[in-house]
Amino acid sequence: MKNIAPAIFPPNGIGDTKPTNQAVLDWVHEIGKLTTPENIFWCDGSERENEFLIAESLKQNVLIKLNEKKVPRSYLHRSNPNDVARVEKVTFICTPTKEEAGPTNNWSEPADTYSKLYGLLNGAMRGRTMFVVPYIMGPPDSPLTKVGFEITDSKYVVLSMRIMTRMGKIALERLGSDPKAEWNRGVHSLLDVDPERRFICHFPQDNTIISVGSGYGGNVLLSKKCLALRIGSYLARKQGWMAEHMLILGVESPEGKKHYVAAAFPSACGKTNFAMLIPPAHFKGWKVTTVGDDIAWMEIRSGRLYAVNPENGYFGVVPGTSYKSNPNAMKSIEHDTLYTNVALTDDADVWWEGKDGAPPEHAIDWRGNDWTPDSKEKAAHPNSRFATPMRNNPALDPDVEKGEGVPISAIIFGGRRSDTVPLIYEAFDWIHGVYLGATMASETTAAATGAVGKVRRDPMAMLPFCGYNIGDYFRHWIDIGKRLTNPPLVFSVNWFRKGANGKFLWPGFGENMRVLEWVIDRCEQNGGAVKSPVGWLPTPHDLDLGGLDIDHTCVADLLGIDHEEWQKELAEHKMFFDSLGGVVPEELHKQREQFAARFAE
Ligand code: OXD
Ligand code: MN
Numbered sequence: 001m002k003n004i005a006p007a008i009f010p011p012n013g014i015g016d017t018k019p020t021n022q023a024v025l026d027w028v029h030e031i032g033k034l035t036t037p038e039n040i041f042w043c044d045g046s047e048r049e050n051e052f053l054i055a056e057s058l059k060q061n062v063l064i065k066l067n068e069k070k071v072p073r074s075y076l077h078r079s080n081p082n083d084v085a086r087v088e089k090v091t092f093i094c095t096p097t098k099e100e101a102g103p104t105n106n107w108s109e110p111a112d113t114y115s116k117l118y119g120l121l122n123g124a125m126r127g128r129t130m131f132v133v134p135y136i137m138g139p140p141d142s143p144l145t146k147v148g149f150e151i152t153d154s155k156y157v158v159l160s161m162r163i164m165t166r167m168g169k170i171a172l173e174r175l176g177s178d179p180k181a182e183w184n185r186g187v188h189s190l191l192d193v194d195p196e197r198r199f200i201c202h203f204p205q206d207n208t209i210i211s212v213g214s215g216y217g218g219n220v221l222l223s224k225k226c227l228a229l230r231i232g233s234y235l236a237r238k239q240g241w242m243a244e245h246m247l248i249l250g251v252e253s254p255e256g257k258k259h260y261v262a263a264a265f266p267s268a269c270g271k272t273n274f275a276m277l278i279p280p281a282h283f284k285g286w287k288v289t290t291v292g293d294d295i296a297w298m299e300i301r302s303g304r305l306y307a308v309n310p311e312n313g314y315f316g317v318v319p320g321t322s323y324k325s326n327p328n329a330m331k332s333i334e335h336d337t338l339y340t341n342v343a344l345t346d347d348a349d350v351w352w353e354g355k356d357g358a359p360p361e362h363a364i365d366w367r368g369n370d371w372t373p374d375s376k377e378k379a380a381h382p383n384s385r386f387a388t389p390m391r392n393n394p395a396l397d398p399d400v401e402k403g404e405g406v407p408i409s410a411i412i413f414g415g416r417r418s419d420t421v422p423l424i425y426e427a428f429d430w431i432h433g434v435y436l437g438a439t440m441a442s443e444t445t446a447a448a449t450g451a452v453g454k455v456r457r458d459p460m461a462m463l464p465f466c467g468y469n470i471g472d473y474f475r476h477w478i479d480i481g482k483r484l485t486n487p488p489l490v491f492s493v494n495w496f497r498k499g500a501n502g503k504f505l506w507p508g509f510g511e512n513m514r515v516l517e518w519v520i521d522r523c524e525q526n527g528g529a530v531k532s533p534v535g536w537l538p539t540p541h542d543l544d545l546g547g548l549d550i551d552h553t554c555v556a557d558l559l560g561i562d563h564e565e566w567q568k569e570l571a572e573h574k575m576f577f578d579s580l581g582g583v584v585p586e587e588l589h590k591q592r593e594q595f596a597a598r599f600a601e
Contacts, residue, residue: 001192005153007038007129008056010049017044019134019172023179024149028132031151031187036123037130043158045134045168050159057155063338067348072335076344077156079215080193081367084341085383086218086225086267086448088464091200093230095468102469103580104459113201117210120197124189124212128153133161134171137228137297137310141403144241144297144308146232147175148184150222157188157220160338163313163387165223182207184231186222190215202226204234204467217315217340217385228295228310230467236297237468237476245461246296247275248307248406250397251520254285259520262296262307262488263412264437264461268383268445270495270508272316274414276328276395279513282547286513289397290328290390291406298408303485306405311390318342318384320354325509330356332392339386341366343379352380382446409523413460414493415442420565421494423506423558424515426522426529426536430481433490435591436535438474438584439573440492457576471583478587491519492535497558505554514543532561533598563599570596 010016019025019042032040043049054075057063063075092108093101101107131152138145148171150161161167175181185208191197198213209226211219218225232243246262265271275293279286292309293316299306314332318339321329333339343351343363351363359379365371366381390396399406413436415421427433437460444454448464457463459470466473481487493515495508518538521527529536540555573592577584 001124003127004192005128005155005190006060007127008041008155009039010041010052014049014052015041015043017042017169017172019175020177021175021179021181022177023181024175024183027185028151032130034118035121035125035130035189037125037128037153039129041129041131043131043133043168045162045170050162053155053159057159060155062155064344065348066350070347070349071337074335074337074339076339076342076350078366078368079341082195083193083214083216084381085216085446086464087198087200087214088448088450090198091464092202093467094201094203095205100469102471102583104463104466104470108201110203117199117201117212120191120212121187121189124191125153131155131158133158133167134175135161135165135167135223136171136174137165137223138308139401139403140166140170140174142308142405143403144299144310144405145174146182146184146227146310147171148186148223148227150186150188152188152220154188154190154215154220156215160217160221160387161223163338163389164221164311164315166312184209184227186211186227188212188220188222200226202230202467204231207231217387221315224295224311224315225465228297229462229465232297232310232467233462233465233473234467237472241297241299242305242476242480244296244298245294245465246411247271247293248291248296248309248408249275249277250289250291250399250406251516252287252289253520257524259409259523260291260307260406261410261412261516261519262298262408263414265414266416266442266445266458266461267448268317269414269416269442272314272329273326273509274512276326276393277512277516278327278395278510280510280547282544283513283517286517288513288516289395290393291397291400298405300480300483301404303483305408305484305488307408308405309400313387313389314393315385315387318352318386319380319382321352322354322356324356325354328393328395331394332388333386336392337386337388339384341381341384343371352384353378408488410491410519411488412491412493412519413437413440414495415440415458416445416496417441417443417455417494418496418498420562420569421492421497422534422537422561423495423497424491424493424518424538425532425534427490427492428535430484430487430490431478431587432535432591434474434477434481435588435595436490436492437477438588439576469583470580471585474588475585478585489519489522499554499557505558507548507550511548514545514548518543533595533601534561534566537561566599570599
């Protein structure tokens, strides 16, 4: 096999921080015996280690140094062009029975899968360095925080994990030396980045992940989608908490009243933009702060949901990010950022479609080829990414490290829908909210390989991330609701509705503050609304549209409920539930019937 990740040889004092926990040492020994690396590098997360790894990555062309004046301490990485997104068709949940994985996951029998993967890993790290990356997910003093170890032969993974997680000694200290302590085992090898030998496999009952044949973040930063969502959701159900594909933001009114909101949107639907929203001038004195942009871990305390962001950085989609669309993201990625698959300008700056200003006259595209504005190809891949520490975000919430988390007043479900779904409406109660989440749908994006723009049902934006049977997941949501004495209000939003002319009706971005304000008003029990068959709907008067140049007919269209479209929608809900083969809880079928009955009234 071609060695695409040659070994590196650290000087004394780097790469030698071994854990004391015998269970970890035994596991590393086992994987070492299997993969036969040239050497083992035990990461401690220090600055010195990071500098060494960057220097070696530059020598091996894993990284390209960017212009120090324009983007200080930042680098560009190019992944293999066959490896630019999550691949759901080779992502598996390997529970003992197929039923436990449920109808929405690819399932593979654990013993067979281990044996297939161990076969692929046999000798896979020959001539390479095997890195052992200890990390924690969650604020250091949160009861929800989990320890993970990722073994990898990719320097890019190590450098990214240092941004995306709290990595190194902090995890060794948290784990301690109890061999029975809970921790996640993650094994990653690039192999030879061959799509035919690419598998991302989860063994929830063993708290284990094995990912081979990819170098793309979502498949290989095992802390993120693999641990924090797939294994996380499995553990959450067992342990009575929630692991969700949700951003968490804080909203503070000019009077200093603060609420936290969690929101689930499918991949590449503007979660990072919403999490970093800057209120328009009209909303003087309002402040939005970011707790997390992708994942929320939530538990019940005193009858309320409290959320932490398990991550330490943002792995966001780059194209379309600009000072106009997301100034806080732009400020966050101006320095100390690891870019993947964007274009490189002649002065070693980065460029992508949708960046402010004119395109460069010449650049090197994400594949490494010459590019000019006349080129047919995109300069940056549509799923090109930044990895940046959350500390870079000027709007970072001050309570982001709070161990108990932040209390959630509202949950928002959103999707990318050209029609049918209004700009905003509110569920009548928790179970109705669970139904809205369970039936949400979105037009697919470039975040995963496959067709783009097709409407697919994506319950709670967890379709690719729920690590167990989706029916049991719905049941878990219903059960959580029973334990909440002060449940969050639940809303549905759609920023993407289009008019008859095919153009977006809503300006989105910072203007979403107008919708958020209504959500907060409802939490404060003073927002106006009318009862509609879908839920509580604001009238145009209930939304503060002051200073916004928008046509009245657009607003009416945005809030409109078209009965014919909804008949189709409800029929699709039924088809979706039916396609799940009997796992959907009775309560949700009942919700659908009540939904249909409200239209008949
Ligand atoms: C992500 C995704 O990378 O959802 O966050 O795909
Ligand atoms: Mn995501």
